Amino acid sequence: EPAIAFKDVQKVYDSGTIGLKDINLEIQKGEFIAVVGLSGAGKSTLLRSINKMHDITSGDILIDGKSIVNYKSKKLRALRRNIGMIFQNFNLVKQRTVQRNVLNGRVGFYPTWKSVLGLFSKADKNKAVESLKTVNLLDKLYTRTDQLSGGQQQRVAIARTLMQDPKIILADEPVASLDPVTSEAVMDDLKNLNEQLGITVVVNLHSVELAMKYASRIIGLRSGQLVYDQPINNVSNGD
Ligand code: ADP
Ligand code: ADP
Secondary structure (H helix, E strand, C coil): CCCEEEEEEEEECCCCCEEEEEEEEEECCCCEEEEECCCCCCHHHHHHHHCCCCCCCEEEEEECCEECCCCCHHHHHHHHHCEEEECCCCCCCCCCEHHHHHHHHHHCCCCCHHHHCCCCCHHHHHHHHHHHHHCCCHHHCCCEHHHCCHHHHHHHHHHHHHCCCCCEEEEECCCCCCCHHHHHHHHHHHHHHHHHHCCEEEEEECCHHHHHHHCCEEEEEECCEEEEEEECCCCCCCC
16 A cells, blocks of 8 residues: 555645645655645645644545544654654754754654653664764764754754654755755765665655656646656666
8 A cells, every 4th residue: 555645635724825736646655756846836735744734624645544634642643753854944953962963853752751851771872873874974973963064964854853763754845955965965865765764755856856866756736736747767877
């Protein structure tokens, strides 16, 4: 069954603005999806619907074959634990170390009095090391986050989501504030965890060029509607 399915999804904001219109979509486990479209096309609205950061107006969304539209508290927490989110502005605690920021990926999901006070288990610390290895930033473990470049900060944010063992990662314009070279480093990390860990990735992008280079399938939105949906023959060119 698909990892993510949209069935006749509509999202109308309270203001009356149409966010999504007649969306039917199936995303299989292990796909790397790029969602492209102009500003205001509905890309963020689509992503926010997948982890139920907001409710849709009508239709149905299934994750692993289960409808999430009526999920509350406990099921909603379990859903979000399986879905990692990456944002354009990284959402890190800048004056803290990289290690602490990555460990924070644990706090939101398994809060204990110890983790809230910044006391983490050996197992958690080992996992933070593994996560940083995945994004090739282990050498920054004890560096303060505000001393890193933007691209490195985004990769710390990716390592942080790995602490929750996500099945799906949703990335909302993760490279919009980065230069082309650092953008590629961030995209390389996303591609790595897609290929090595089998995580399903859905990433909103402005750049069609990056979409073509990294995604296995491109979805295009315009005025809340799905106007394009094509697999890409992403044959690795060996670099
Ligand atoms: P856990 O260790 O949490 O039990 P499982 O591997 O059993 O994890 O998977 C939990 C659920 O997540 C299953 O229903 C499975 O279909 C789904 N799942 C597994 N891999 C992926 C993936 N790459 N993308 C989306 N969903 C996945
Ligand atoms: P994109 O991510 O492609 O830039 P969005 O999903 O953010 O597009 O926006 C789609 C449409 O919904 C736009 O017209 C936008 O102005 C509107 N919109 C987005 N968020 C809200 C909101 N919270 N309240 C009202 N309208 C919104």
